[in-house]
Amino acid sequence: MYRLELDRTMCISCGNCIESCPELFEFADDGISSLLGVEVSDLQVKEFDDPSCSEKAASNCPVMCIKLYRDGEEIT
Numbered sequence: 001m002y003r004l005e006l007d008r009t010m011c012i013s014c015g016n017c018i019e020s021c022p023e024l025f026e027f028a029d030d031g032i033s034s035l036l037g038v039e040v041s042d043l044q045v046k047e048f049d050d051p052s053c054s055e056k057a058a059s060n061c062p063v064m065c066i067k068l069y070r071d072g073e074e075i076t
């Protein structure tokens with residue numbers, strides 16, 4: 001099981017995550033990155049079995065506000 005966390009309070013709206021992983025990220029109405037299908041809040045969490053492009057998005061975030069965990073262990 002994978003767990004993706006997005007700390008929106010740190011996001012600088014560079015767009016890297018959306019460019020590298022549009023399946024999971026979008027800009028919300030406030031101009032800050034947001035996880036698709038998750039209610040907009042300061043800390044968003046999404047869990048899934050297939051990591052898809054989330055690892056790429058996390059590694060491309062310049063302020064490291066995207067964290068990816070596999071079975072409870074942080075991998076990015």
Ligand code: SF4
Nearest residue numbers: 011012014015017061
């Ligand atoms: S890559 Fe990071 S800083 Fe850039 S828009 Fe995505 S979450 Fe925000």
